[in-house]
Amino acid sequence: MNTATLLVSCPDQKGLVAKISDWVFSHGGNILHADQHADSTAGLFLMRVEWDLDNFGLTRTEIAPTFAQLASAIQAKWHIQFSDYVRRIAIFVSKQDHCLYDLILRQRSHELPAIIPVVISNHPDLEQVAHNFGINYHYLPITPENKLEQEKQQLALLKQYQIDLVLLAKYMQVLSPEFLSQFSQVINIHHSFLPAFAGANPYHRAYKRGVKIIGATAHYVTEELDEGPIIEQDVIRVSHRDSVNDLIRKGKDLERIVLARAVRQHLENRVLVYGQSANSGLGIRTVVFD
Structure with missing residues (x-):
């Protein structure tokens, strides 16, 4: 139908x-x-x-x-x-592979109605993963000096592969305003229950605070770091017996699930973004229809 x-x-x-x-x-x-x-x-x-x-x-x-x-x-x-328009996804990664594997396997099992023609990374580590599934891989190393030039190459690849949506699947780089002004359909997975522990090393900071729950958040990417409209979140309980590595292990399970839910909701046209910029005090919000 x-x-x-x-x-x-x-x-x-x-x-x-x-x-x-x-x-x-x-x-x-x-x-x-x-x-x-x-x-x-x-x-x-x-x-x-x-x-x-x-x-x-x-x-x-x-x-x-x-x-x-x-x-x-x-x-x-x-x-x-x-419904019969199948969107094309580019996955951006760095070195961690858990979200990349999960997304590819869900797409191959028809859980995610999309095509994944390309993986783009700032490291060469996951090239074999992509190639094992017949997916093109482009390695574009990024430094502070070449960041904007490499982003131009990324944008050219998105055009070449006719990409509709970019997924930051543990891509440990911040996209520039210049990139987002030309391609805004980007979903990120952040390894904390935002707005808590935004930015880097949230598990280490959560461990130091002795938290009893940790979470993961999937959100659209905006110029404000980790301030984009939230699509999906979830949490899991932790205890005083858990080490930082335990928090990271449990968090990775959440990251897979939360990112997959958010991508599926986006692909099924269930997410409606509205509101003002975060600086206005009102915030950009989402309605996610069941």
Whole structure:
């Protein structure tokens, strides 16, 4: 079954569910899933609607311009995605392989509806992993002196492989504002329950504080380090008996699960980002529809 998914955010007002549902119905669409949320603090209405394209009265090229008329009337920001469009993912890594293996195996088992044509790294260590699965590997060493030039090479590779989404799977580099201004669809896995222990060495800092839980956070990448909109999080209990290495081992299990959940939610068009910049005090937030 081929479906269309519509994500909408607009100023909250009466009758929005009826207007959007009626637009789908008026063109012969059969709604399969619908969910909505009203954020009273932001004064926004947010909705996800998925419908069957069989016997739908509009062609795919007609859907967007036709819905744009209603979107203008309700002052909406919106996006439409089709289920049979398979997105292409580039995985950025450094030396750790646990998230890379997990993502590839989930994609190969059809848990993640995507194609992974390329792995890009600032180290040569994981080249054999990629090649074992028939995935192209590009090694681009990065220093403070060559960072911007190497990022230009990375962007060229993203264009060459027609990449839709970048995953930072334990890529121990900070992407520059210049990179993000040209390619913004980036998801990172951070090894702590943000906003706690942002930045480097969170497990070591958590151990020093004697925490009783550790976590992992998957978020979209923005210019502010570890401040991007959060997609998925989870935690696990630890105790005074756990060493730093125990925290790292348990944390790696969480990182795999949390990153995979976030990627799947993104690929299924379940994540809607809204709000202002982090510096405004309101924060950029997400709604993740079930």
